[in-house]
Amino acid sequence: MPGLAVASPSGKGAALSAAAPPDDLDVDVCILGAGILGLCTALVLLREDKHLKVALLDREVPCSGATGAGQGYLWLAHRDVGTPAYKLAVRSRQMWAELLAPTVPELSTQAVEWQASGSMLLATSEAEGAALRQRRDRLAAAGVEGAQVLSAAEVHQLEPSLATGAVHSGLLVPSDSQVSGKATAAALLRACEAHGPRFTALFHEAASQLVTGPTGRVEGVVTEARWVRAAHGVVVTLGAWSGIFLAQQLSDARWEGAFKPRRGLLLEMPRPDGMPAVRHGLMEMGYTAHYAHSSSSGQPTADGGLDITFTTTTSAASTLLVGSSREFCGFGREGEDAVVDAIMQRAAHFVPGLAAVQRQDISVRSGPRPWAAAGTPWVGPVPGMEGLFLSAGHEGSGLTLAPASAALLLQYLLGEPAHLEGDVVDHLAVPSTMAPILAE
Numbered sequence: 001m002p003g004l005a006v007a008s009p010s011g012k013g014a015a016l017s018a019a020a021p022p023d024d025l026d027v028d029v030c031i032l033g034a035g036i037l038g039l040c041t042a043l044v045l046l047r048e049d050k051h052l053k054v055a056l057l058d059r060e061v062p063c064s065g066a067t068g069a070g071q072g073y074l075w076l077a078h079r080d081v082g083t084p085a086y087k088l089a090v091r092s093r094q095m096w097a098e099l100l101a102p103t104v105p106e107l108s109t110q111a112v113e114w115q116a117s118g119s120m121l122l123a124t125s126e127a128e129g130a131a132l133r134q135r136r137d138r139l140a141a142a143g144v145e146g147a148q149v150l151s152a153a154e155v156h157q158l159e160p161s162l163a164t165g166a167v168h169s170g171l172l173v174p175s176d177s178q179v180s181g182k183a184t185a186a187a188l189l190r191a192c193e194a195h196g197p198r199f200t201a202l203f204h205e206a207a208s209q210l211v212t213g214p215t216g217r218v219e220g221v222v223t224e225a226r227w228v229r230a231a232h233g234v235v236v237t238l239g240a241w242s243g244i245f246l247a248q249q250l251s252d253a254r255w256e257g258a259f260k261p262r263r264g265l266l267l268e269m270p271r272p273d274g275m276p277a278v279r280h281g282l283m284e285m286g287y288t289a290h291y292a293h294s295s296s297s298g299q300p301t302a303d304g305g306l307d308i309t310f311t312t313t314t315s316a317a318s319t320l321l322v323g324s325s326r327e328f329c330g331f332g333r334e335g336e337d338a339v340v341d342a343i344m345q346r347a348a349h350f351v352p353g354l355a356a357v358q359r360q361d362i363s364v365r366s367g368p369r370p371w372a373a374a375g376t377p378w379v380g381p382v383p384g385m386e387g388l389f390l391s392a393g394h395e396g397s398g399l400t401l402a403p404a405s406a407a408l409l410l411q412y413l414l415g416e417p418a419h420l421e422g423d424v425v426d427h428l429a430v431p432s433t434m435a436p437i438l439a440e
Contacts (some may be wrong), residue, residue: 001036023226025200027053029413030230031237032207032223032245036060036067036181036398037391037405038237039188043107044406046123046195048416053198055228057221059206063185065239067398069266069367071321072181072312073281074400077119077147077173078288081138084427085376085397085408088404090142091420093365095403106194111187112179113316119176120150120159120280121288122167128285129169136171146174160276161351178281178313181399202228206326210388212251218387232413233387240331242392250385258378259392261331261368265339266323268315268363275353278320283314283358284350286325306339308346322347322354326396331368340364369395379405381412389413 026092026155030047031038034056058064074093079086102107123129128359132149139147148171155170156162185376192199207221210231238245243259246252271277287309306327325339340362348355372393382388389412391405407418408425416423 001433004364008215011129014345018427025055025226025228025262027055027228027230028232029053029202030055030057030207030222030228030233030359031175031235032057033190033239034062034185034239035065035237036185036188036402037394038235039192039237040402041235041237041391041406041409042192042199043188044403044410046192046199046412047438048410051198052414053200054192055202055230056192057202057205057207057223057228059204062204063182064370064394065241066264066367067181067366069264069310069369070181070396070399071266071281071323072113072179072184072402073313074120074178075119075176075281076139077121077135077171078283079177081096081135081142084424085401085423086418087421088141088428089397089402090408091418091424092401095407096157099403103190104194105355107187107191110185111190114132114177114179114332115314115316116175117313118280120173120282121171122155122162122284123169123171124166124284126317127176127323131285131353132169132171139173139240144173144175144379146172147304149299155248159279161250161353162282163350163352166350168390172280179399180316182397183316184235193318196251204331205324207234208244219383231385233389235389235409235413236382237391237435239398240370240391244381246390258373260328260371260373262371262395263325263327263329263333264320264323264367264369264396265325265343266321266338266365267343268319268321269354269357269361270367271314271318271320272353272356275351275356278312278314278351281311282350284309287311288435300411306342308339310341310346310350312351314345320354322395327367328371333366370398371395375406377428379408381423 024383031042038056045052045054056221076089079089114344123132136147150170150172152167155167172371175233205223207223209222211220211222213219218234236242239263243255247255252259310326311323325343340358370392377393379391382390389409410416411418
């Protein structure tokens with residue numbers, strides 16, 4: 001790809017060696033996007049190298065995109081064992097335990113509202129029940145302890161809010177957990193800020209131009225206010241906006257097709273009087289289909305309509321989080337009321353007590369999930385642009401996969417091992433299904 005023209009904040013051409021205004025920055029790594037992936041990447045880099053300087057830019061504030069609109073599941077139950085995404089999730093779970101060290105007050109289990117509530121997948125038919133049993137066997141073979149298939153009666157005993165007859169059987173995975181996306185983002189930011197002057201956060205400040213040096217290598221970015229020079233490279237973690245940004249910066253419209261916004265709604269509400277508490281994270285079996293395409297040879301398309309699947313859990317604040325929806329409708333919020341109605345109708349099929357919830361008592365979380373045309377995230381260098389890296393396309397799995405994705409970027413940027421199997425690294429760096437989109 002051709003090198004990009006260098007532009008100064010004033011819009012006039014300038015060389016990197018030109019005299020710098022006092023508010024310009026010289027860092028080692030510049031990260032664009034302060035969602036869970038950008039924040040986690042910043043912290044992993046800062047912790048690994050005690051001399052590294054990191055700048056984090058965002059046109060808004062942390063948690064403005066998909067991060068704050070999810071339920072925060074850190075689950076293995078709904079993933080296909082043995083796939084690259086599953087292996088990435090396993091590594092991330094190990095890293096979450098390392099990141100949430102009790103010696104780091106800014107990033108504790110309390111700070112991220114960690115709940116070891118376990119997960120329960122719900123089958124609604126004999127066929128789904130058989131699939132649950134197979135999933136239990138694969139999870140057990142992979143070393144996930146305590147996974148067990150429950151009868152309808154056993155499910156109802158553990159979760160009395162569920163309708164009698166709505167569930168055929170359930171798969172309980174006690175080791176699955178959840179966090180709050182918003183609380184986790186805030187805790188990660190505090191942990192980054194604890195590294196003092198080595199970390200600079202620039203919010204309400206977007207990168208308007210990539211800066212390349214004489215060889216075409218990306219050496220920083222320009223915003224409306226300053227230059228940010230990045231000795232090791234620039235990392236794009238812009239979620240659903242990643243494709244648009246790369247299309248504009250690289251003058252290649254094909255990038256817009258690589259990543260698209262897939263709107264997801266999550267509803268928060270008080271538990272109705274008389275309704276039994278929801279003790280685990282609950283999810284109907286149909287939800288697992290959203291994670292199956294990452295291991296298939298086919299390429300998912302962005303022309304699907306509204307998809308509603310039931311999931312619910314209890315937040316750390318004792319409110320109910322009910323979902324969920326997925327639809328391709330751009331970045332707008334039009335038509336949300338109809339989607340809310342559809343979510344509540346599906347949820348009431350499983351939990352009749354939710355029918356008593358009034359619309360005015362429902363708070364809507366809406367966020368554009370970064371859907372990847374390849375069916376898998378891309379974490380690695382941008383082809384043809386030395387010094388430019390990308391971590392995007394995680395859709396609804398950003399919280400789960402962020403630590404291991406950050407570790408992989410650490411490997412590319414600093415040469416430190418990510419402790420990921422080679423097939424995972426290769427699958428994420430150059431997914432074969434991405435090739436037709438970016439092929440010349």
